[in-house]
Amino acid sequence: MKRWLILLWFVISPVHAELSYELLTQLTESPERLQGEFKQEKYLAEFDITLLSSGVFNYQRNEFIRWQTLTPIENELIMKPDSITSSQGGDDLISLKADHDPATKVLTEIFFAVLTADWYALSEYFFANGDYQNNRDWQVKLTPRKPTLKQAINQVELSGDTLMRKVVLHEKNGDITRIDFLNLQQ
């Protein structure tokens, strides 16, 4: 079904930009569940500093993503298709419902799509442009299609092999978030 949908996508879309989505679908796996560690570097353009953090994550496709920052602060972010909850030591700090808030919906959809390599969902939001080597390693640059998304994101760079290994998010205000995925286990 999904493959068919992607094919349909090609039929009805301009050809040049979307080619890499097809390729990416072939190159990458989209595991049902995945866990691993992450390292995050967040560059704040405003202050010209980089905030480092690290932790662990796991996900169950289409169900949830659990993103647990361990250092320097402890924080747990649980994303479900219809909500985001951020908590610290059992206290809910943020809880957003997607049906209330379209921005939340877009955000969770994109984050889900990035993490689970859901190229079809990403193709809804981004134009893709990329290349690959050794029939294995690939890099792709995503630029937002919708003006609403352009308000927040300049570009997303993704790279990996059969799995996603690195995400670089360029925000509009110049902030850059780099996330490396390590010790991935299916």
Added chain:
Amino acid sequence: MIYRLLASKVAAIVWGLLVITLLCLAWIKQPAIDTSMMSLLPESQQQPLVREASAQMGQRFAERLIILISGQDKQQLQQATQTIAERYQQIPEVDSVVWQIDDQQIEQSQHASDAYRYVLLTEKMRLALQNNTEAVAKRALSMIYSPMQMGGQNLKADPFGLSSAWRSAQSPLINIEMDEQGYLRLPGDNGFTNLLIIQLKGDAFSINVQQAVLSVFDELTTRFSEQDIELLPSGLLVHADAGARQAEKEISTIGLGSLAGILILMLWVFRRVRLVTVLLLPIVVGCAVATAVVMLVFERVHIVTFAFGAGLIGVAIDYALHFICERQRHQLVLPRIMPGLFLGLFSSVLAYAAIAMTPFPGLRQMAVFSAVGLIAAWLTVVIALPRLTQNDPLKELSAAKRLQQWQAACPALAKNNGFKYGLAILTIMAIAIIWTGKTEDDIRLLQTSPAHLLEQETRIQTRLGLNSSTQFLLIPCDQLEQCLQQEEAIRPWLSQLVDNGNLVQFSLLADRLPSLKRQESNAYLVETLYNAELKKLFTTLNLTDAAATQAMEMMQYGLANRLTAEQLPNNGLGGILSSQIIHTDHNGLATMVSLTASQPRQLAQQLSLKKHFPELVLVDQVEAISSLMADYRQQIMIWIALAYLLLFVILFSRYKLAAWRIIMPPMLASLFTLSILMLCLPGINLFHIMALILVLGIGLDMGIFLTETQQAANTWLAVTLSVITSLLAFGLLSLSQTPVLQHFGLTVFLGLAMIWILTTLLRQPSQGVE
């Protein structure tokens, strides 16, 4: 003397000229047909402010036309949307078209509130700030480290993420998103659906506006159907047009059908084309003049008025038939039948005048229509018919004879005690049924729009996420600030109602525009937060003291900013918001809180406003109108009873006790009809009762003419023909798809049929042979 004057050439010429002038004047005026059941009802007796608010709500729906454009190919769809928009922009009846929003507008609307971030706090944030500023700092920290903190948050300008918290709590007013080119589209769709919002300049009920807008719609629909692009319209215009078209179609079918029936019947009875033409003249003149006058006097002609048009044919033909039937027996007719003819007209016009006194604008129009039509038909009969039939020979009508023979076979039961008692028992039963009978006053059952259109409308409204509830709370005040403070005061109470499950949702203006007092208190809370947490937060993040100082200064600088109503976005989509404020010239100001109740009918009770907030008003348009209909249903019943009483007094003065014979048939027939309807239908409403006025009008003439001529055979023929023509017209009307017309048709049909039977059975057995 009077007869000579009426018979003079001058009278004929003056009357002819008057008729032609009226018709020409009406022709020049553009017609507008009203299909709204609301406009039949009197201006509500609610407070002027409530009226104003309801009117503004209605206006909003009336002036807007939304077109959904669906297709599979995005690019083709965008081109189609562009073409449609451009086509509509050229139409003078269209004020503006919105279909695309550019980047700049989006950015503006997204960041419109940023300048006021220090004073715009959500309820949740306020609570957090009041109790525990540390939790807010933690929240900020978790957001900063979160992998997906997007949205261009600037740490110096808004380290605690107040702005994004505020923005994400704002639920969208309408469920629309934009594609990459800024085209408005509906989310969650197979394929794509773009959207076009048209603001009309004219009256949605005007046939010209309907034609201008919808002919373009039809043209575009055909054009784009080749590309598999589907267009769906939503708005009052669509329904007004459908109602008008349906009414037009039905009126012409019913009109032509009954006219054809009458022609055949008359030709069969009179066997002379010329005579039949003469007979039809008063009807045609009566209907034409009545229509012309109503069009000239009233802004819009209501479709229900046309129902009375069908009735008018039945009544107007009475005069002509009466004249023609008598004319077959006597050379000089007018002096003989004048008293009856005049009394017939006088009583009918009087009945209609009484109706015109009621506070119903719709009824007034119908009364004017009927009274004018009757007078015109009557004048045509007395002025034109004697001239037109001047040289006609006397002739026996075989139909009259046959009718008489048939009647002779039918028992006359006026003196029969068993029949009398039976009738009395039936009458008592009928009254008992009416007394305890069911009524159904829900205005929604009277929708003139076809079911599939209403369904489509509901579907579109739901997809757009527009609140289709007709209930809202009105908060009156002298100044907006007071309204907003009041809204903030009732917020906990409304939230509690949501928690209890009584309310599904509510929408407060104060959630988008807090009162100045609230903004003041927010400013204080934010200042406290900065003083307590800013330094700590920046130190945790290894940011310099200088940065912290800058953030502090920005806060102190921005703390004085206040959001006011003028700064709310007011363009395109934002216009929906500003309509939550009701401005009136004389009755002050109010804000509207839209509510969606889980059980709308019990909302008033659940809110128990009197106890909690006596100054608020719960407005429920559907409920208000329905109860108004119930009110007037009862009132009109009393009016009709009074009309019978008044008529009896008038008739008594001429006919003495024989007046009973005239009054009885329509009165009993009305009672029987009403009780039958109550037994067979889910319930009767205002319009069934209103139809009884027609039953009275037509039935009365019949009784008067029969009494005047001592039930001569030709008069019997005249009234029988008149009843048959009316039965034909109203029988056809009872097949109408428009509920109101159907109610009228059925009631009058039953009523007249029973009048005729009763009159036949109650006739004086000794008379009627001549």
